[in-house]
Amino acid sequence: MTSSASLKARRPGRYSFGMSDAEESRAAKLHREAIVIDLLSQRAGARIFDHYPSGLRADLDARINASNNIYERYSIAVNWPYDMALSGQSGLIYDWYREAGLSIISHQLPIFEDPLQGIDATPYLDGNRMRLVTTAAEMRAAKADNVIGSFANYQPLVSIPNDLSAITRAFEKGLRSLMLTYNSMTSVGSGCTERADAGLSHHGVRVVKHCNELGVIVDTSHCGPQTTLDACRFSKKPVTANHTSAKGLFSHSRGKDDDCLKAIAGTGGLIGVLAVPAYLTDSNKPSIEHMLDHIEYIAGLVGWQHVAIGTDWPLQAPIEIQRPLFSPSNADTGFRAEDALDVEVNLDGFDDCRDMPNITRGLVSRGWSDEAVIAVLGENALRVFAAVCG
Template identity: 45%
Template sequence: MEPANGGISRYGIRFIERLNKLGIIVDTGHCGKQTTLDACRYSQTPVVASHTGVEAIFPHERCKSDEEILAIAGTGGVIGIFAMPWFVHSDPNHTTIDHVLDHMDYVVKLVGVDHVGIGTDWPMSDVMWALVYFKEHIAPKLGFAPGDGPSTETVAGLEKYSYFNNFTRGLVARGYSDGEIAKLMGGNWLRVFEQICG
């Protein structure tokens, strides 16, 4: 949510080199466009966006452009699609799992099934008072406009983590094979974790 788009500093380049050496994943989920592109340029290991969406579907600052998605996939990384009503659809009160799956479909078509995963973010299991406190006191400090940040709404069909089977149901309905679904449901993440973290 930083208004500047300055990219990675010299210190940032050294930091990425250190992350690579230590086997720590470079995650651009909360990074702006230029920082994401720079991370993909300088990292010697796969880069991920652990929780994001597709800017071409819903133009929110927390979503990634096609250029960023292509760059992340080009490193061998994974784009995790979040289940955040305010970041994937224009009406957070009527966001469904199909809207989330639309983002996944888009990335699969753009870069292939090997580079897409689930990166739900929250608040599926959070308590109401914590959600309200975050919306009223924390989100504005992070740069979110009133009503444009994490709140109490949930994605219909993903109100709880125990509803993850709805991802599988939705992917089956969209024609994905068992092997592709296994990758999307966590296999791609495991590949990257094993490659970077051993």
């Protein structure tokens, strides 16, 4: 556990960019007024658990230790801060979102093949501190009402069911973004760590078209190159890679090459840049500067109108819970040793969600215009949501 001294010493959102007072004031105003959207939010991050009183942490440990299933243990940890808020014991999770300046985050909504298997409504969407948003208009309203909005997405570790009505049922519960594959190959198409780059199957094409008809964003973040290109070819609406990086800047399986980035932008779509150190750089001192480098690379290639934020990091669970889930030995997730994923490494300048202002500050320090900064923070995402979801 982090020491109390180190917790007090850290100043979230204050990475040193060497900015002038005028630049700091401008960045603060932009971040405060913008609709700040994290397209692939992992909530607050692992550090939040160090800030709860020991008595509450004991409750978390007891809940986790009651299960031997790594996926259930992870889910317990992710939901626990919200349970503490709903029970009135600690609203820390919402305090951190406010400190981050976040307007809109995301949550997972699974797709079940069996219509009798219920889709869990997210209990922490209480309407007062956080509420479900499904359209651009609802996102703007949440910002105006000073409520955190959350939209539903799905990253399927298994194949999307052949019965497309399963997607429809999830849509009716709020699903608005669907990633076609995770890392491995499924009946939909090939993931980005798969041996073969096979592209979309016939079923995958059907999934894309069904999403278009429903008003669900087609996402390609973990998809292989050909699957990404096929999605852009067959989709009649904007396509996203809501949490990725630029392979042209740093070669990694989770990044998108220039052809894929251009294809996504060509649909009117969006590339969300993530904060996962291993996907951005092989430096032994990864920092938010590397994340900003990828933002600038993609903006230079396809225009800032197609860039957004999808941090995907750090994950909201104690490190000891994360290790087995994202280990290369876990075949379910498709990560390999060469992917170099390390749940114990964060970017200097992005250690938890409260560092979101560093993205704004970094773009201002690099000379970005107000229009471009506000667009990357949220307006570009709002455009895509309006085009696909309404």
